[in-house]
Amino acid sequence: MSSRLSILPIAISTCQFLPSKRSESCLSLPLSSLYGDKLLIKASNLSCFVTKQRSSTIATISFSLPTAKPNRAPAEKFPKWSARSIRSFALGRLEARKLKYPQTGTEALLLGIMVEGTSQAAKFLRANGITVFKLQEETVNLLGKADMYFYSPEHPPLTVQAQRALDWAIDEKLKSGEGGEITTAYLLLGIWSDKESAGHQILATLGFNDEKAKELAKHINEDIVLSHK
Known part of the structure; x- marks a missing residue:
């Protein structure tokens, strides 16, 4: 049987390569390029390398979100x-593109959390x-509609406020001294912590408060507990 693969404009899911915990680890990512037997899949700041070896397929997944202070800790x-935070971030960028906004702001991160929908936040x-x-x-x-002829970048860059929300979440996790992952609750509270952000203003309008x-x-x-069920 031929092992030749064709590049098609389809989405590929890591569920096809992971042997367990399908529902919590699934990320639907666009197929971007092909190098021999190695598929390189990129979505926003996520990277997933899938290598074909003989009869089995092995997936190595590296998750990260942008940070303005990468040297804050070893x-x-x-x-x-957490996987839910990663999915929420990716979906937030997608929502920014749907709205035809040039950047991914805190309002888009909020939408990403809600579209993902399964997290504690x-x-x-x-x-x-x-x-x-x-x-x-x-x-x-609050922000208005974008021009109908405007097209967002494939990966709309973060606004200053959105980056601050991500960094707030990392800093608070480090301050807590607790193990485990950074959950969507940290992300949501990071958005709320920046009173100048669109996300904070939208939450306040909808009744969210201190x-x-x-x-x-x-x-x-709690996402940590839920993500391992």
């Missing part, structure tokens, strides 16, 4: 983002009456 102590927002549709509506009300933030902080590590 590499071995640098906290990792998303469940908390829904329990407080905040939905994807309300977020979309308030985003357009009391709710404190309530969410009590469950800030």
